[in-house]
Amino acid sequence: MSTMNLSTPAGDPNWKLTDSPTRPDCVPDDSSVPVYETEAGIRFVRTPEERFANLAGYPFAPHYAMVEGLRMHYVDEGPANGEVVLLLHGQPSWSYLYRKMIPTIAAAGYRVIAVDHIGMGRSDKPVDLSFHTFEKHVQRLKDFINTLGLNNITLFCQDWGSLMGLRVAGDLPERFARIVVANGTLPMILKGMNPFRVPNPVQIDCSIGDFSIPEVFGAESWAASFQRWILFALTSPNFTPSQVLAAMATHPLAPEEKAAYDAPYPSLIYKAAVRTFPSMVAAIEEQNVPAWNALGEYQKPFLFLAGEHDHNMGSTENQQRITSHVPGAQGQPHERYADAGHFIQEDIGEILAAKVVSFIQANPLPQTTAAKDELHLQMHGQMHNARYGEVLLVTGHLSHIEASVYNTLGLNDCPDDLWRTLDAEEIKKAYKARAVILNGPRYFLMDQIGSANAEREVFSLGALQMRRMATLRIPLTSMLGGLKHKPYTENVIQRTTTYVYNSGRDVYELVASDGTTYIMQSYSLIMDPTLNEEKLKTLGTRLHLPSGWQYRVRRLTEDCILNVRGEAHLIQDDFENSYQRVD
Known part of the structure; x- marks a missing residue:
């Protein structure tokens, strides 16, 4: 050498x-x-x-x-x-x-x-x-x-x-x-004693x-x-x-x-x-x-x-x-x-x-740890029709858009008077984001949510308290009109969650032409402020579904449990209702 x-x-x-x-x-x-x-x-x-x-x-x-x-x-x-x-x-x-x-x-x-x-x-x-x-x-x-x-x-x-x-x-x-x-x-090497060059x-x-x-x-x-x-x-x-x-x-x-x-x-x-x-x-x-x-x-x-x-x-x-x-x-x-x-x-x-x-x-x-984990999964129980709001802080990358997702889950029910005070431009400047998306109000449809992120630090975004819950990765090819999601196109989100839909519950699903099934996790008031769960039963007549797709309402005969440890695959319909892929 x-x-x-x-x-x-x-x-x-x-x-x-x-x-x-x-x-x-x-x-x-x-x-x-x-x-x-x-x-x-x-x-x-x-x-x-x-x-x-x-x-x-x-x-x-x-x-x-x-x-x-x-x-x-x-x-x-x-x-x-x-x-x-x-x-x-x-x-x-x-x-x-x-x-x-x-x-x-x-x-x-x-x-x-x-x-x-x-x-x-x-x-x-x-x-x-x-x-x-x-x-x-x-x-x-x-x-x-x-x-x-x-x-x-x-x-x-x-x-x-x-x-x-x-x-x-x-x-x-x-x-x-x-x-x-x-x-x-x-x-560990004493200060000034590192021998390597x-x-x-x-x-x-x-x-x-x-x-x-x-x-x-x-x-x-x-x-x-x-x-x-x-x-x-x-x-x-x-x-x-x-x-x-x-x-x-x-x-x-x-x-x-x-x-x-x-x-x-x-x-x-x-x-x-x-x-x-x-x-x-x-x-x-x-x-x-x-x-x-x-x-x-x-x-x-x-x-x-x-x-x-x-x-x-x-x-x-x-x-x-x-x-x-x-x-x-x-x-x-x-x-x-x-x-x-x-x-x-x-x-x-x-x-x-x-x-x-x-x-x-x-x-x-230890039993104390196992019991704590069980409580952790139950802490967001009885979530069906719970109201919430999200703020997405967006950054752009070479091949995709990435958004940090902040959610009111467990902190408040996204009151109308506070939600209306949120100013996307002010939040964008405060957090040095590329863009800000206000995603709400929305309503959950599952009965229980367990989240590994539930104890993360609380932030004040505008007038609302929120937690950072996940990172959303959106391919550029799935975007239309800037930051608008293209309906019926998968996006990938990184998170650790468990969703439970109880037996006897009606669930609302999209079935793709290849048989892939997506279950609705939340419905949105963004496009239709009058939307409620009763109207979800006939929502299929209002959707512009891709060829070969179908919307269905199904009553569960047993509990449906969705576990995500890493990547979750999400889509939205024409009304920005959100669905998760069932693997």
Whole structure:
């Protein structure tokens, strides 16, 4: 590796790397790759979907949450109402690393969510190295958890997934019911004592060959070896994730598995995150101390699993350092696996999955927590014909409109005199929104609503108190006349809710030509101020339905329960009555 000038961020959590504006001849030209830009100016690329077709052992459907105007991909398997198991990968892997664990945990009745960090896997990939900082990725993980409304989480984290996961768990311990660390840590370095240096600007080094452990991780101290790893990842002209996985797993990878690990990264422009992550440690000093101290008071179940071939994060010293610090680790069945290395999920994924299931079953949620959850679902009971109003604060993005939804639910019934005082332009200026939509008054039709967002902070929008309830993502192709919704076109909203329609209740449904069914969740007074539930029975005669669609009134013979843990698919009719897809 050639000599280069190194600088240090000196533990500055706001440090930024800069890529050299020139590329040497050893780097293939990828200038033809489309580069997109968010409204906030984040430049990113998106891996073509065909790269993810028929990946070995990875049949999972993609799901996306919007974070900073970027698509953050996650796998979501198992029952939607199951306890959440959140799987966090490290570098240079992605959620493919968890393909052996997901089926077992989901089959045991748990909702398994495996995230791809922004810049990795199927997530959007910002092209500038400066985008990738430890503190910002921690915040993005918090945003993801908040967007999906995840609570009572069982965390499973490894490598950089543990650095970020343990930090978030320490910052938000109330969100996590259990924690499993597998070859992971939470680093803290005394102020001014960070030993790591980074090149700035970063210049690709054509003298660097393929990855090999003797070349990168030599016989020096761990700090010296990790410094070499930082430089290799940043400056290698052909950084290839599968080479790292194959070298650091104890079980050999098949050619199709290597291809899957490399699938998200067709060329160098897609690799900013996998190149940059190791260097993020150079900006870590004392900012993790509050989270570490909080983990020192974490009484809930905590488990550490180690691969003995990982002599750093899987070492006996690191395992004991963490388990002796966390009270909830006492008495738990921590293990060390002789046939596993750093990428322990690759080596013994099925064994780990069974261990996680038994760990959850041996440490059930306390009765007080379960009772609180039940009350949480009941707190919005008897909602049928309850009146409410919404305000949508709109921002524009490259391919869609995004709106933060504020709702009077549980606070007031949207009185006419207060609703009429709302001024969209004043709210727009106060919240620096692109636009504001006043969506109300409306009436709910379900009997009960359970929402993971019910205890969020209360805001005053104009004269009304509201809570932020969800984020609505509207494709540009579904818009007519600016911000007007196109009737009978699906929009996607991110939320965690349970709707209950009681047996014996009349429900109002739209059935698409392909048989897809949408159930009315609320009716609106916006287009017809005289609309009421009696008039809904004959509403079909007034609708301009697409060809092959039908409107029907159906009396339930049993309770209808709709659970949403992530994406809900909504449509509206000509009168702006809202319906949710029944999956």
